[in-house]
Amino acid sequence: MGFELTQEYIFGHLNYWLFSVLMMTGLYIVVAKGNLVKKIVGLNIFQTSVFMLYISMGKVTGGTAPIFPLDMQIDPDVIYSNPLPHVLILTAIVVGIATTALGLALIVRIQEEFNTIEEDDILKIERAITQAENAIHGESMGGPA
């Protein structure tokens, strides 16, 4: 692969590279962090990467904002970028916000009930509950309930 091609490969797909990096960062945070709020943050980054994917997808080389002139005298030579992905992703952003809000609300309730939002501590508490249950109701398999 020549230098030109490599350059083309890296910069021509820049939006995809960024998308991938952001997506993996987000997923990593969701998986690796024990704090429930941080998980939500990770989830947000993960979703944002998708927003970027969609938004960059609508870009047409040399295209301008897809707004027709007021007098509707449309010049056939002007290239407009594709507005549809932007509209779509608006919906996804709304969904993402709703998810974040709900997730945070759940975390508040978890804090009230468990007095912690650290996953390890929560697991410990739940394991204790399960063990107490098993002591009364007999052993069960299938991991901590």
Added chain:
Amino acid sequence: MSVESTHVAMTLNDHLPILQVLVPLATAPLIVLIGSRRLTWSLAFIASALSFVIAILLLMQVIDGSVISYQIGGWAPPLGIEYRVDATNAFVLFLVTGISTLVLPYARESVKSEIPARHHTLFYAAFMLCLTGLLGVAITGDAFNVFVFLEISSLATYVLIAQGSYRDKRALTAAYDYLIMGTIGATFFVIGLGMLYMATGTLNMADLADRIADQGANRTVRAAFAFIVVGMGLKIAIYPLHLWLPRAYTFAPSAVTVFLAATATKVAIYVLLRFTFSIFQPAFMFEVNTLEFIILPFAILAMFAASFIAIFQSDFKRMLAYSSIAQIGYMLLGISLLTDTGLTAAIAHLFNHGITKATLFMGVGILVLRSGGSFYNRIQGMGKTMPWTSAAIVIGGLSLIGVPGTAGFISKWVLVEATIEKGWWPISILIVLSSLLAVIYVWRVIEVLYLKAPLAGTNYKEAPLTMLIPMWILALACIYFGFATDVTLTASRAAAQGLLAGSAGMM
């Protein structure tokens, strides 16, 4: 006068597809706005019953294999959003609305005992939203619209599951886990959609199917397929992606578990079917490979691993949750056979398992209402004190095993037939072997209910009629559909043929 009334009837009839979604959607804010605790249940029930009627009307129109196309706001597809009803999704709509109409009367008592009164209005509003989402996913002909409705139902589901926290605080973490997993799944799905859009420039399902058929497979389409399968796999709880399911089902309020177990995963399977068969071409090699070498082994793994775990549970509700994962394995197995009969089996099992599990989870809910828990040693001997509830559980259990004369038998028969047709002998044997595992876990419950002495000092009353009647309707449906297979098999076969025709089936 008569002319005018027929005119009205016609337009109403034409608008049925949008009404299917609109009725519950409009009811949700109405419930919140009215805010009256006395009216809230009635409103929800009326909306659900109306949706059920609409679903039946739609099913009657399309069971012969025809397709209804409805253009929202008069915008013609592929630009406008289109609702498409064919045999496959009409069947799913029928199942979802039918179950919700039966669950609501049941929920009335169950919710009263499990959730504080001040949350009731919001509970039913969330329930309506969940219903809206599921119906929307099933009915829409627009790929992006699927995502939107999927998220509507998912968000409502997280809320509903979290309502179980008044009985057990672990419901909160279960809901949180499901939220994380569900959102990742939905986001994967939307990435897949984005790639499809990149490859084709359209989001209308029929249009997508056409263009993919024209241009054939390329790397973008393949990547899109992978993202969509994994995304939906999380929602379906395909075996290694199932971790959220047992906890969510165990800790959710009884009525919610009934509804979710019977409908939510089924709708997700419908989406998978729609995408794998109608949008992508079943003839694509990569798709055949995915189904045969990835989905099939995992389906079989689910049938055994989840069944084994179910055997060793000491909690009835949890046991049923694991059995659900195993049963999802059967459906995926049917899909991965990629034959007419196999798909018929999968779709029929989708329905039959829906009513079976609804019966069983309703039974659990009633036992919980009386005894306060579903651990085996809390519900032991209740066959004597609550004969009606226990008898319905037995019927549901038999259908779960697939004993002849029950709905579960029909789909299992077709599934075995499909594997024999294909010459996959070892798989036929695996199917019957895993049914035998079901015998073990179901029989544990039956022994607990009937052969153990009731706990000292307890004398439970039989359940209220509002709970018994819905459960018995479902239990009798388990038997009815075990003999009269006109509806289930005809519709499943029509759906399977439509799906296997690939994009041609979307015409």
Added chain:
Amino acid sequence: MIVETNTAILLTMLIPAGAMVTNLVFRNRPDLRDGLTLAAAVATFITVLTILSNVGNGTTEPLVMFEVFPGLDLAFNVEPLGLLFAIVASGLWIITHLYGIGYMRGNNEDNHPRFFASFSLAISAVMGIAFASNMFTLFIFYEILTLSTYPLVAHKGTPEAIRGARTYLGILLGTSIGLQLLAVIWTYSITGTLDFTKGGILEGHIAGPAVAVLLALYAFGIGKAALMPFHRWLPAAMVAPTPVSALLHAVAVVKAGVFTMLKVGIYIFGIDFLAESGASEWLMWLAAYSIIAASVVAMTKDNLKARLAYSTISQLSYITLGMALATSMGALGGGMHIAMHAMGKITLFMAAGSIYVATHKTNISQMNGLGKIMPITYGAFFIGALSIIGLPPLGGSWSKWLLIVGAADTQQWVMIGVLMASSLLNVAYLLPIIGRGFFSPLPEGSPTKISESPLLVWLPPAITAFGTIVLFFYAGTLQEFLSPIVSGN
């Protein structure tokens, strides 16, 4: 023609099902409940006799209830073998019900309504099996029979009963779902039909070793026929109260198994096809092994019911052997043995129950001298035992004779030897019980004058013992009655 035949077929299933309902509804009124069930038993028997008078030994067109799968109906018809089975089961139900009332009340058992309700449902399922016109319908009722008898086996609720019931259910459901269902679906997928057809349906659709594999799936899948090694459920089921052992595990359930076996052999494979393909050769040897091995095991059992259970396993294999011989005479002998063995074995079981009710003894070693104080019970037992052994003038001699003729037809001299040896073994494990009863001294402190069990307990075995004698004289009629099943393909 009092009732139309098709209506009558449905009635034979609906009347017992109705009895189940009345048992549950009138659960707190024992006399009404038991009276209604008795009426139902008599009505069922009369209905079956009506079918007999309408149809004789003819075969009727299938009565299709509805189509479940394309080409697969829930359908019923009458044919000689099924009719014979129905007559035996419904006739003996009356006697067993009387006996059951006596036994359950005499023994103060609990949960009478559940017991009699399950019993009635089981009879309903048996009628469904008897009149099923295709393998699909038969399979459905076969499973209903398994499930409806489960509560009867687990009836006492003791850990031992629960364990026995688990074995019972595990083997019967395991074999039927794991093997038989596969066989049925396989048959359906290669032939497109499951209708019982004279001469079989498989010929021309399957060949080579696959025939033997399919036959194996059926033979082992029909767990109720208790072919070794799937025989363990039968001794396990002996934890059930004796009326259950008597009617269900000596007659209805096990006969449903061998009946299915015969149906499969005659109407699915076809005797000629089996003979041509030689697929049943191994089954013949296995049946022979079962006959001898179960008899030997029976000799080692001290528990009377366990000994009878192993004797049943051995006798059931006679019928399987009859089918596996793949000759007309063998199949006829097998069919006849259904009736002959039923009458003999139910006598033995009811007599065993009678001893238990009167003395609460279950082991043969404790039964010294009981024949002196229970002459009628022991007399019935003696006659029943002779019929099982196959001595004239008792019914059992004829079916054994036909089986031997069938074996001779195909020059299976070893099989003749097996049948002879088995008779000797029967003598060895049945007659010592009688000898002990009549000739050993009573233990000290026991009553010396006649002390029979209650009337309803000793009378039924006496009736069936008499029945075995009657059957001897009507065997020719019976043979003629059954002959259409193997002729006129």
